[in-house]
Amino acid sequence: MTSAYVPGLEGIVASQTGISMVDGQNGRLVYQGYVIADLAEQMSFEEVAFLLWEGRLPTRAELEALSLELAGHRSLTQAATIALDALPMDTDPMDILRSVVSVQGAEHKLEKPSVPLAIRATASFPTILAMFNRRQLGLEPIKSRRELGHAANYLYMLNGKESSPEIVRALNTYLVLLADHGMNASTFAARVIASTESDLISALVGAIGALKGPAHGGAPAAVIEQLELIGTADRAEQWMRDARKRKVKFMGFGHRIYRVYDPRAAILKEMCRRMNPKFYELATRVEEVALQILHEEHPERPQSTNVEFYSAGVLQAIGLPKEFFTPTFAVSRVAGWSAHVLEQAANNRIIRPQSEYIGPEPRKPVPLAERA
Amino acid sequence: MAEFSPGLEGVVAAETAVSEVDGANGRLIYRGGYLIEDLVPVATYEEVAYLLWHGDLPNEKELEALRKQMAGARRLNPSARGTLMAMDAQTDPMDVLRTVVSAQGVAKSLTKPTLDEAIALTAIFPTIVGAAWRRRQGKEPVEPRDDLGHAANLLWMMEGKEPDTERARWVDTYLVLLADHGLNASTFAARVVASTGSDLASCVVGAIAALKGPAHGGATFAARSMLDKIGSAQNAEQWLADAHARHERFSGFGHRVYRTYDPRAKILREMAETAAPDLYKTAARTEEVALKILHEAHPERPNATNVDFWASVVLSGAGIPKELFTTLFATSRVSGWTAHVLESLADLRIIRPASRWIGPQPGKKPLQLAKR
Known part of the structure; x- marks a missing residue:
């Protein structure tokens, strides 16, 4: 089947x-x-x-x-x-x-x-x-x-x-x-x-x-880069609304699984408050605006701050290069x-799913010398 | 949530036009709609790689351009060369391949997979396999030859002398x-790996890693090792009966997909008779007895000779040592891997399945260390 x-x-x-x-x-x-x-x-x-x-x-x-x-x-x-x-x-x-x-x-x-x-x-x-x-x-x-x-x-x-x-x-x-x-x-x-x-x-x-892929673990550095572009909390709303018109993705938002706030993000957010106040001030404002805009665009989607958003602030406070x-x-x-x-x-069984063929129906190949 | 299907058996995980395994009718269809048995007489490996990447066979000019591009990409870069030479000469050749492909593919920053990268990665495999083999023998690697085709260059890089055309054709x-x-x-x-937006080298390294397993690419080696143990056609019946009594699996038999004889095994079986006449006799008798035993034990199961069984005989006839069988498999499959990755880019979506929880009830409280 x-x-x-x-x-x-x-x-x-x-x-x-x-x-x-x-x-x-x-x-x-x-x-x-x-x-x-x-x-x-x-x-x-x-x-x-x-x-x-x-x-x-x-x-x-x-x-x-x-x-x-x-x-x-x-x-x-x-x-x-x-x-x-x-x-x-x-x-x-x-x-x-x-x-x-x-x-x-x-x-x-x-x-x-x-x-x-x-x-x-x-x-x-x-x-x-x-x-x-x-x-x-x-x-x-x-x-x-x-x-x-x-x-x-x-x-x-x-x-x-x-x-x-x-x-x-x-x-x-x-x-x-x-x-x-x-x-x-x-x-x-x-x-x-x-x-x-x-x-x-x-x-x-x-x-x-x-x-390594940006859709998985490759995004936290991009969070820092985006926050640097935004610069200050008071500029967040203007920058983000403009960015959205240019179809810019908000870094650190969106996931497939959580319907409520990611429990890891909640802990990391509190750590940012204690350890990285400058980041925290900007990031919380950016989060507020991002969630507002995302909600306006897709009211049916759940709240979506992901773990990478506040990870970035914690790792920065620890002193790691991005x-x-x-x-x-x-x-x-x-x-x-x-x-x-x-x-x-x-308890192993080889993971070998199926694919659905969407190519052409079987036909005969032409020998090299006769190919157009 | 859906039922759990172990090994994702029967679950469609991708749509693809790269190839189709029509198990019910014993057909393998490559991109463009060509049956494998129709391609073998008219197309070399380079033509088939072109087909998998582009969707149709190349004409003479296109083929010439691809050959040139591949020949120009056969040299290791300094990172890969340094890494290769740092490794213990007796390392499993698949580990050498995994590592040196990774080193050859390092980059400053993430890039999207491209066709040029696919061609370059495919071209480098024989260089690594040949060098791994020569180092294992205590010999220096040789430089690749620009004037040889893919298969002939592979033999050259292993042996340091030009192979006769017949052996090169069997490998091809x-x-x-x-x-x-x-899939x-x-x-x-x-x-x-590609689904996260990662780079092509990461995808290929992950694929090499998976191919290494004895339940996948390692099966050709196992088939040849079993034939070595059997030793001769006369011994086959006794050896297999004993092995069966010990509940040992017969290497080279069994697969999930084909209900009829694997079309690749059929072609390899015919070639084996010329390529390795002595081993062919042992193998043919082994197959006959094994199928009889398997049929008696499980009359409901279809005929089960798999591609690994006859591939092990043909590769032996072509002078490939069994320690290199899995790397030869990789040398071939890299064109398919890269074609799949390039195809997936058109509609990239992260592959993130669900899992079913079978652990303890959530919410138990951890004990402090001193109280454990």
Whole structure:
């Protein structure tokens, strides 16, 4: 039996999962049964990664073991280090991540996805990005510090000094909030790849490629750029109404799932208020106007501020360059991607949908010499 | 919400004119409406790639222009070369391909997939595969030859000597036969990545990642490995009966789509007799016995020899080592992947299916670390 074509597979159930659930009606994001608001500012990224991989929160001993494992796998292989240096300095950091994760994870033989491999991959993402950023700035790479947690060490390797506890906490919360989100496009890409019994790194490399697209993870830098164009809160309405006439898209708005305010956006918005008041003042005004205009155009559509809008303000407050916003999304989401790959591998069936042929009816080819 | 169909079996995920698998009638139709068995006698791989990209076969002038463009795009850029040479020589050739294609495709900023990029990516595969093979043998990679066709250049890059025309023709026919096949898992992975607005290299890297799995592109290697274990026509009956008793799957048998003999397998079977006469005898007897055992076990299932079974024999006859089989598959399919990506741009919509929650009831409260 073949079902009718549904563009984008919207509403089509492609997997069963116990990792995360997006309850769009009630504006809830749930990781393994826990509502995101109960995890966001209380758990470390490491605890949440454990939760996604193992299905429960770790005990103190398990958390210590995981932290040690992560800290022990932060170095790049020699091949990855050389490859990183071979790539041009002005490369898109997402292309760096895609390529260097691929080298770092290259194997002699196919290996089945496992939690230890997920830990290794997760540990390597911040190192790749930090080393590349320092190389771009003409600075020496910084060796990781074993006693620092995942978020703190990422910032340390970027900046060469420890960040304040507030900044570390903010990055940690961001990493927790973005770690998984149901069957989004990059996670789905990872599951399609895993469904052929390919390896974990292959699935992650594919997911990075999908996250890069502006319709998925590639938009937070564009939020900052648009806010810079708008300039000040009092200019927002004028600028945005003019922009709309030119069919300019509002960055950071629109999603398919939430009928009410995205619970992650709510948390990030409050963080922006505390940490990035200048951004907050402009962004809240822009949000107000954008929602007003979008509502006028499509009153039937729900409220639509998405997670990228206030992510941009938080990542800016943390001090990340905007080219590193999407790669930092990947630093978080790799936990979810690997959890989904493990879940797919545990109960696998190759994902091979059908297509509907819209080409011409069969006919005979003409030999080369006789073609017009 | 729709029913959950594991593996999206029977779910239409795209409309396409690139190819159609008519399983009921055992037909594979390439873009323009051409049956695969009609194309093989009249078209080389370059012509078929042109067909998949443009919608019709090229005339002599168009073909000449494409050949020139491909020959001019066979050299690795410094990033890709540096990355290739950094990798351990014994790395799985699919991991080399995934990584070096990623490095070759890095860019400063995101660009929309184009036909020129599709041509350049397709042209680079033999260079990477050849270099990976030579490095594995402890040899230096050789420079590509501008005067050779795609298939002949591939053999040149592996062996460093000009192949005889017959072997080049077997490889060429294999490349024609495998260039597209509806919405298989790797093509679907490419379309999922493309659906976020990502770049062509990201799509192709994701597709390589999916093709690597033994349930997809890795099956040709498995088929040849099984024939190696069987060893001779006389051993086939005993070996297969024993394997069946151990509940082992027969490699090279079984597929989801064809109800009749796979038309590609049919062509390859005929070629195999000339290309690899000894291996052909073992394979023919293996097929006969395997089909009998499978039919006795499951009389309701259709005849199940798949393309991987006979491809493994033809590629062996053409002098391709089995360690490279999956990369040869990729070398062919990249034209189909890129054709699908380019086609999808006309009506791009993010592929973001739904998932069904099978985890714990949402809303449980997390325990503090000390209490776990």
